[in-house]
Amino acid sequence: MATTEKLAVLKVPVMFVVGGKDAIVPPEIIRYASSLVPGARCAEVAGSGHSVYFEKPADFNRIVGDFFESVERAGVK
Numbered sequence: 001m002a003t004t005e006k007l008a009v010l011k012v013p014v015m016f017v018v019g020g021k022d023a024i025v026p027p028e029i030i031r032y033a034s035s036l037v038p039g040a041r042c043a044e045v046a047g048s049g050h051s052v053y054f055e056k057p058a059d060f061n062r063i064v065g066d067f068f069e070s071v072e073r074a075g076v077k
Helices: 003-008 027-035 057-074
Strands: 015-019 041-045
Touching: 015 027, 015 057, 027 041, 041 057
Parallel strands: 015 041
Antiparallel strands: none
16 A cells, blocks of 8 residues: 555544745645645644754644644544
8 A cells, every 4th residue: 555545544633743944844745745634734833944843842832732632622532
């Protein structure tokens, strides 16, 4: 099974977070990957490079926290 096929059948909530200035895995690649996962969410953090969690920790924590809260509200296990 190809990677794109594996992504298409994921049955878990998925959140992609990418830095707007990520030169290692550019935002357009992450946006494309997120489009392959049904229901996936994607957040781009302006002004950040590859290590969003380190470069913009407040933004990263807010994005991930909001994602976890929404998954919990939806009752996904």
